[in-house]
Amino acid sequence: MSAVRRSPVRGLAPLLIGVALLWLALVVLLPLGMVFAEAFRRGLDGFLDAFSEPDAWSAVRLTLLVAAISVPLNALFGLAAAWCITRYEFRGKALLTTLIDLPFSVSPVISGLVWVLLFGTAGWFAPLLDALGVRVIFTVTGLVLATILVTLPFVARELIPLMQQQGADEELAAVTLGAGPWAIFSRVTLPNVRWALLYGVLLCNARAMGEFGAVSVVSGHIRGLTNTLPLHVEILYNEYDFVGAFATATVLASLALVTLLIKSLLEWRFADELAATRRH
Amino acid sequence: MPLSIQNLTKTFRGFTALDAIALEVGEGEFLALLGPSGSGKTTLLRIMAGLDQPDAGAVAFDGEDFLVQTPRQRRVGLVFQHYALFRHMTVADNIAFGLKVRPRGQRPSKADIAARVSELLRLVQLEGLEKRYPAQLSGGQRQRVALARALAIQPRLLLLDEPFGALDAKVRRELRRWLRHIHNETGVTTVFVTHDQEEALDLADRVAILKDGRIEQVATPLDLYQHPASAFVHDFLGGAVHLPGEVVDGVLAVDGWRAPAPDGSPVGPVVLAVRGEDLILSDGSGDPGSDGQPARSPLPSRHRDRGPGAGSRAPRARPHCPARRRPDRAASTRPHPPVQRVKRAGREAAP
Numbered sequence: 001m002s003a004v005r006r007s008p009v010r011g012l013a014p015l016l017i018g019v020a021l022l023w024l025a026l027v028v029l030l031p032l033g034m035v036f037a038e039a040f041r042r043g044l045d046g047f048l049d050a051f052s053e054p055d056a057w058s059a060v061r062l063t064l065l066v067a068a069i070s071v072p073l074n075a076l077f078g079l080a081a082a083w084c085i086t087r088y089e090f091r092g093k094a095l096l097t098t099l100i101d102l103p104f105s106v107s108p109v110i111s112g113l114v115w116v117l118l119f120g121t122a123g124w125f126a127p128l129l130d131a132l133g134v135r136v137i138f139t140v141t142g143l144v145l146a147t148i149l150v151t152l153p154f155v156a157r158e159l160i161p162l163m164q165q166q167g168a169d170e171e172l173a174a175v176t177l178g179a180g181p182w183a184i185f186s187r188v189t190l191p192n193v194r195w196a197l198l199y200g201v202l203l204c205n206a207r208a209m210g211e212f213g214a215v216s217v218v219s220g221h222i223r224g225l226t227n228t229l230p231l232h233v234e235i236l237y238n239e240y241d242f243v244g245a246f247a248t249a250t251v252l253a254s255l256a257l258v259t260l261l262i263k264s265l266l267e268w269r270f271a272d273e274l275a276a277t278r279r280h
Numbered sequence: 281m282p283l284s285i286q287n288l289t290k291t292f293r294g295f296t297a298l299d300a301i302a303l304e305v306g307e308g309e310f311l312a313l314l315g316p317s318g319s320g321k322t323t324l325l326r327i328m329a330g331l332d333q334p335d336a337g338a339v340a341f342d343g344e345d346f347l348v349q350t351p352r353q354r355r356v357g358l359v360f361q362h363y364a365l366f367r368h369m370t371v372a373d374n375i376a377f378g379l380k381v382r383p384r385g386q387r388p389s390k391a392d393i394a395a396r397v398s399e400l401l402r403l404v405q406l407e408g409l410e411k412r413y414p415a416q417l418s419g420g421q422r423q424r425v426a427l428a429r430a431l432a433i434q435p436r437l438l439l440l441d442e443p444f445g446a447l448d449a450k451v452r453r454e455l456r457r458w459l460r461h462i463h464n465e466t467g468v469t470t471v472f473v474t475h476d477q478e479e480a481l482d483l484a485d486r487v488a489i490l491k492d493g494r495i496e497q498v499a500t501p502l503d504l505y506q507h508p509a510s511a512f513v514h515d516f517l518g519g520a521v522h523l524p525g526e527v528v529d530g531v532l533a534v535d536g537w538r539a540p541a542p543d544g545s546p547v548g549p550v551v552l553a554v555r556g557e558d559l560i561l562s563d564g565s566g567d568p569g570s571d572g573q574p575a576r577s578p579l580p581s582r583h584r585d586r587g588p589g590a591g592s593r594a595p596r597a598r599p600h601c602p603a604r605r606r607p608d609r610a611a612s613t614r615p616h617p618p619v620q621r622v623k624r625a626g627r628e629a630a631p
Contacts, residue, residue, distance in 0.1 A: 169364035173426075176329050177378035177433055178352035187381065191368045 035253050038246035050236070050247035058224045059232035060251065065140065066215075066228060067208040070147040075201050078155025083189070085156075086163040087171070097160070103152045111149045112217025115142055138220030143228065146214040151204045158200030159193055166192055198266065202259050209255055282307050282469060283328075283437060288337030290323055290493075297323040298334065299493040308467045310460070312480035315490030316516070321473040324490075325439050328471065329358045341437060354437070357430030357468075361442040363422045365414040371425050372397050372410035378433035400428040403462065420451040427459070431466065438463075438470045444479065456483055477517050481505065489513050514553050523552045 040047050050056060081100055085093060103111060117123050119136035129136060136142045170192065174184045190197075212230040219226045221235065229252055236245035283305035290298040298320045305311045313321045326332040328339060330351035339346040346354055366374050379393045388396065401407050404424040414422055423443055430438060443459070444452040460483050463470055474480050480487045481501040489496040489504070489512075497509040508514035515522075525534035526549050532541040534552050 166367075169360055169362060170366055172331055173358065173360060173364040173366075173429075174377070174381070175331065175351050176356060176358040177381065177429070178355075179377070179381040180352075183381040187377070188366060192366075 032253060035246055035249050038242060039250045041246075042243050046243045047247045047250075050241075050244040055223050055227065056232060056244075056248060059227045059229050059248070062140070062143070062227065063209050063229040066143050066147050067205055069144050070151060070208050071201060071205045074148060074151050074204055075155050075197065077152065078157075078159055078200060078204075079193075079197070081156045082159035082163050082193075085160055087168055100153050100156050103150055104157075108150050108211065108213030109217060112146045112214035114149075115145050115218050137218050138222065138226055140226065142218035143215055143226060146218045147208050147211055150211050150214045151207045154204035154207060155197065155200035158196045158203070162193055162196045195266075195270075199263065202263055206256055206259050210252055282342050283471075284338075284340045285324075285328075286338045286340075288324070288327065288334050288339065290320075290327065290332070290334045296493050298327075298337075301337070301493070301495055303488060303495060303498065305469055305471060308469055310463050310470045310472065310483065310485045312484035312487045313471060313473045313490060314477060314480040314487050314516075315475065317475055318492075319490040320493040321475075321490055322441055323493075325358070325441050325471065325473050328437065329356050329439055330354050331358075355433060355435050357433060357435030357438045359423070359426045359430050359438070359440040359443045361445045363414070363419075363426045363446075365422055365425055365429070367414050369413075370410060371401075371406065371412050371414070371417070374414070374425055375400050375428045375432050377429060396432060400432055403431070403465070404428045405458075418451075419447045420455055423447065423455065424458075427462065431462075431468070435468060438466075438468045440470065440472045442473055442475070444476075445474075452479070459483065481517070489516060491516075511551065511553065520553045520555050523554065525550050525552045 039050075042049075081096070085097055116137055119125055119129060119142070121137075123137075136145065170188050171184050174188045179187065209228075210230060211228075212234070215228055216231060216234075219228070219231055221227060221231060223235070227235065229248060233245050233248045233252070236242075236248060283303075285301055285303040288298050288301040289296070301320070301324060303311075313324060315321050323332065327334050328346070330346070330349070333347065341354070366377060369377070375397045376393050379388055379396065382388075397410065398407070401410055404427055406421060406424055406428070409417065409421065414425065417425065427440075427443070440459075444455055447455065456479060472480070472483060481504070484501060486498060486500055487504050488498040491512055497504060497513050499507070499509075504513065505517055508517065511522075514520055523534050525532055527533075527541045527545050527547050530541050530545075532539050532545065532550070532552065
């Protein structure tokens with residue numbers, strides 16, 4: 001026990017830690033374990049069977065493609081939005097901040113549905129899209145749009161509080177030292193927020209790969225064409241291919257674990273620098 | 281005058297931050313902008329640095345119009361109150377920043393930059409700390425890095441925005457002396473913002489007193505102290521009591537006490553503003569006695585020329601127009617603190 005007790009109640013800490021661990025085990029570890037247990041219920045062969053069909057691989061490829069498009073776009077948007085909100089005063093700033101949060105509070109199904117209402121066969125822009133011969137709904141474009149909308153706040157939400165706390169003084173100092181806009185951004189702004197940016201990107205990526213609701217609405221579930229990994233899992237499950245469903249789910253779960261691992265590794269590797277820059 | 285400011289006006293949403301400011305700063309001069317908070321000091325500094333644009337007026341340096349120049353063209357070094365060091369860069373990288381971001385062609389070679397950095401580290405007495413990050417330095421050390429960074433671009437004009445405002449009193453005093461020492465070595469024209477009258481009087485060649493966006497008076501510390509242009513200036517410099525009185529026929533009467541009024545005193549009801557140090561107590565026999573001691577003056581010792589009894593023998597009445605005494609110009613020949621002393625300050629300031 002440390003010499004300084006922060007809580008006035010003796011012996012409360014072990015109890016609270018115990019409750020937290022138990023709860024974590026119950027709602028996180030147990031389900032996660034179940035996914036792997038079910039996936040290997042018929043052994044390694046049963047597990048590998050799930051990946052023998054080409055649809056599974058196309059789902060993996062599609063998921064990676066959608067994430068590869070939407071995550072960089074939202075990283076750029078998040079940086080721009082955070083810069084704008086923390087460095088400038090303008091009318092409607094509070095509204096913009098609220099709007100950025102909106103996708104968090106709106107059901108993902110709605111986030112998918114709006115694209116159908118806009119670009120679907122009976123949507124507002126249907127005549128225009130017909131004339132151009134472009135299709136959005138039931139295509140990769142639709143999947144990307146839905147994913148971008150759902151994952152929009154992640155990077156911005158990570159950056160805004162940090163950039164607010166850091167203030168603009170370092171950038172102003174760079175201005176007086178003769179730095180141009182690009183030098184200020186690349187040498188001052190970006191390095192100062194790189195950890196928050198990375199964290200936001202990882203969260204954004206995890207959500208982009210795992211998103212189900214919004215993607216499900218615009219996908220049309222065309223096998224091999226518009227089925228992402230989460231949708232593929234659902235289809236297999238509905239077809240009573242439980243082992244296949246769980247085996248595919250392990251890929252998603254592993255992506256999440258790898259994300260977590262990368263984050264921990266980076267934090268460990270750059271612990272000194274992180275401590276130095278945070279204490280400032 | 282290299283720096284010339286004329287008719288400078290700036291308003292923020294109806295609030296007048298600067299109201300027709302006119303100011304000249306001479307080559308190599310150390311000028312303090314002194315005023316209460318909200319008086320427009322920092323706004324004036326930001327406009328000189330190019331971080332803000334005025335609504336009207338002109339700022340010229342060596343005949344060049346500053347207002348049309350970018351901060352880079354101006355070559356102005358700015359030191360912030362909260363240092364604003366680049367937190368992810370080492371001390372050496374911080375100092376080198378202004379040189380590294382120069383466009384190719386104007387950028388010094390790597391070796392030249394390294395040489396300049398170590399030269400500046402020596403100047404600010406931080407040798408050996410070049411690999412540290414700002415978070416690993418004390419407040420006083422950080423501010424010295426900030427100064428070295430500002431000096432690295434060889435500024436034509438050095439601006440300091442309450443540079444010691446976030447430091448404790450002891451470190452402040454040490455750094456103040458040291459800053460004056462650096463100024464004497466580099467000779468760069470310097471404008472220094474502060475709300476601490478002692479700091480301004482101690483450091484500057486001349487002090488400009490600001491109030492509500494206007495300049496009340498610009499003068500040497502001694503002139504300012506002895507010949508304040510307004511009650512505000514007299515009061516702001518501190519240590520004064522205000523007594524109601526009356527001047528009739530060249531005689532000043534305050535609370536039953538009478539003395540000849542100084543030349544040029546207004547007639548009628550007046551306010552007598554007196555500093556404690558100008559009063560000498562006596563036993564009432566009319567002779568103040570040889571051991572009458574003036575109270576301690578807030579004016580830094582370099583401006584004081586009087587020992588006990590050196591001043592006039594009677595309390596001098598000064599309704600803002602005291603009798604002129606020859607200023608002591610010991611200020612210009614004042615010895616600077618030895619280097620060892622500053623070094624000691626640096627170590628003591630370290631965590």
